[in-house]
Amino acid sequence: MLPIGHYLFLGLALFIVGVIGVVTRRNVIVVLMSIELILNAVNINLVAFSRLYGDVAGQVFALFIIADAAAEAAVGLGIIIAFFRNRETVLADEMDLLKW
Amino acid sequence: MPLRILMLDQVIFYFFAAIAVVSAILTVTRRNVVHSAIFLITALLATAGIFLQLRAEFLFIVQIILYVGGIMVLFVFVIMLVNLDVAVRQLQFARQKWVAMLISLALAAQVGLMLWSTGKMPGQGMPVLVAAPVDKLPPNSEAVARSLFESYLLPFEIASVLLLVAMIGAVVMAKKRA
Amino acid sequence: MGPQHPSTHGVLRVKLKLDGERVIGSECMIGYLHRGVEKIAEHRSYQQFAPYVDRMDYVAAVSNGLGYCEAIEKLLMVEAPPRARVIRTILTELQRIASHLLWLGTHALDIGALTPLFYCFREREEILKIFEKYCGARLTTHAFRIGGLQYEAYDTLEKDVERFCKAFESRIGDYEELLTQNRIWLGRTKGVGILKAADAIAIGATGPVLRASGVKWDIRKAMPYAAYDQYKFEIPVGTTGDTYDRYLVRMEEMRQSRLICLQAIENIPAGPIMAKVGKVLKPPPGEVYHAIEAPKGELGYYVISDGTVQPYRVRIRPPSFVNLQAFDQMARGHLVADVVAIIGTLDIVLGEVDR
């Protein structure tokens, strides 16, 4: 008999922590990780609502989000490696040049 | 609804929710990137636990295999390849600490207000989750599979194209500047 | 790869210049086992120095002894009696098989196959038993004396050697079964550590390393010594000069040695085992260079005598030392995992390299 509010609060908490992570951290990898956190928060809400209405669509959509997160992480990390190989740094601040 | 299933559900939920939030906070605050990666893994496993509590087993196992077993392995690999000691010494936290606080406060206020007001609205009230024992529910993975391939076939194809593009992008990106 | 590395057959330090996984350049640092054998020779009489020779290539002690004794005999213009020469040939060939067995076991172990090592050591044990019966020692045998042999062949020598040779034929079949057609073994050895014939000759490599690159050069045929001219045997020759060819050449050599032993034990001529050589050897002043075909390659002795009891200078040309020069050329361009295979295929023994 858990009111759905609990799940929404949990999602909100993770979302906020993710946003803080994205904003405050300088290390690009940790920023990517916080994005994963945000996506997870969204997933929790989706699954909670799909469970509330008994319709599986929410879980299927969560599945798509995970697939997308995988794609995004792969490309993101690829960019980081390429960047690290040229500029020997992983900090967001130093990624200021568009073309070097 | 027998008391014990109720109690069990709440206990499990609070347990996993606590772990998720705490390890999420630790992920963001840890100075050492590998520690934050480990805590992120615990956070993801906790959310997987919550999916289980919501009777979404297929999602639970996909989260473990794909998220933790796949994406996080990628993260840990990249962390290993990018030699840490350079990153650790540099200052980890940007100065926009106050900006972040401001944003999160605004967000919290907005959603908090919304949740609080739904409770107040007459009649409708806070929708309550019906906790049902496992056997009553249709087998989860079959249901997900049926809807995935029947009603959501187009998004499924688009997702596969998306993954293909991402794969090619990652390979090209990581290729040595030959 | 430091000196105490598990797979460098003794104390050899290899400095590898790596690009990621690939070897760009390499440098072998030797000298960890240098005992100054040649300097010691100048303060010992000819007979006293003989045991030192066994300590050089401790895996093939008998052939070291043979080389040294024959070099001195050449100096003294003395000929060992036929019986001694035949027994010397038998023991040297057995030592060659034992050395190749040790090489096969450790080489296969480096590349990962665990079982051949124990099969090879079981056979090698048989040979060492024969040595022990003959001259009391298994490894550093000091079996020969200048001018012939010290000990008469014990009565069941022919039977033991025959029994060993009979059993050995099927044993070689076992090793072949395990390794020769094995896809993974092929993958790990084919095309690894290629040494072309021209480079081999340029470096002065000898023995199986040279023959695997296609050069048909074997001192037992070119400059026959001991009793090799009496026996028929072929010289196996490889084609591409990679690790797999060296493996095939050495396996074939073991078979040939077995044939030589069989031919030799048929008729061991009767007669004295020691030429007439005085207690105190004072060879006339002069110099001699005598080379024999040790299991690893051409083992040469360059002895200068000044008429006194002690040699003026004994210079030893160890095959492993020379073959090791090919290492850098072979390792270049390969992966770190192949470096181990290349060290194994060169079959170097550090006692001989450092002297």
Added chain:
Amino acid sequence: MQGLTQATLEFVNQYWAPLVCGLAIVAVLPLIVGYVVLVERKLMADMQARLGPMRVGPHGLLQPIADAVKLLIKEDIIPDDADKLVFWLAPVLSVGAALLAMAGLAIGPAFQIAKDINIGILFVVGVSALGIFGIVLGGWASNSHYSLMGALRSSAQLVSYETAAGMALVCGLLFAGTLNMTSIVQAQHEQGMWFGLLAPVAFFVYLVASIAETNRAPFDLPEAESELVAGYMTEFSGFRWSLYFLAEYTNMIVVASVATTLFLGGWLRPFPRTHWLDFIDFLPPLLLVAIGVYCLMRTPKQPARVQQLFMLAVAGLCFTVAVVLAAPVLLRTPFVNPLLASAAKPFYEGIHGGFWFIFKVSAYLYFFMWLRFTIPRYRFDQLMRLGWHFLIPLSIINVLLIGIAMIAGSYLHLEGGWLLLATIPASIIALIVALFILAMEQKSERQQAGGAAPDPYA
């Protein structure tokens, strides 16, 4: 407060079975792993014309206990500026993952810890994938350059072979139709045909992939590489090292049981439905009686008195197990009244099922060990090339072909054994494709024959 205690009481009496089974597995597993190691060392010795551990206990039977005690009291070194938290966490993570995967397995129809969760096999595969973290973090925590390199290599190997294993499993699941372990075996029972026979290529791919996944035999490169010495395990000593060791062997058992459940028909008797072959039921007890007799014959030869006693105990154990196995079979024979026979049915099902499952798992493990002693080791880039260029395309194509065969089968409504008519051509086509891939591989290899082997890090 009263509600809480009442709830926990109810919780316990509803879930006591999995709890007890779980406890049993965690307690008994180190012992089983110890004896698997002993068997491996004895087998290796036997193949290499030597005797293997003989000193501790008769024929070295007490060797695992000696090993365990040694590992417990050995000094536990932590490299100086290693990361304490991660250094402690890594082995725990890999053992935890391996043991958790054990929970999903269905050893007998009755004996299953996680009572038929409907994502059975997926759960086992997913959780054992967590073991990768144990390896990577272990390599990183002992911050020596070599162990990090070893850790990266072995995890790269694990990740690439997991895809191949996953695809092979998909193939098997096509026939089973469900993910749940018990119902997979039920499906094999109804179709009267082991899936390994229906999809032999998938079984072969899974066999190879599982060897690579547990870092064993020709693929045990990461820890046996000569210059990486012991790969990610170098810095761990004493108890920590034994945790990794336990994890490796548990993984082996897990992989073996997944293969038996899916491809070799879990706990089914070789010919479950052909009743005139029922005498096979007598095989297990006879086998154990034979072992018992052999032990009895060996007892007088034992030098020490205590060793003789031990051998007698072993013989006694074999006989009791033989009796336990024989009981349900005897009860089913006609001259016992049907009432008793029907009572024995589940009993027979459980015990004999358990025996056959363990028998198949040990046969699978024997094949693992047999490989380890005979063939040499792959170089790392060959290993990766085999994984990516050969195994993964082969398994994907195989899924395709088996799918087509299934459709053809259902179209011509072939059932059970007849399905072979459709699947055999599919497997043959798959093999032809495999040869084609190999030929292409050879051609591309010849082109680069000039340059040395491609460098995976390039």
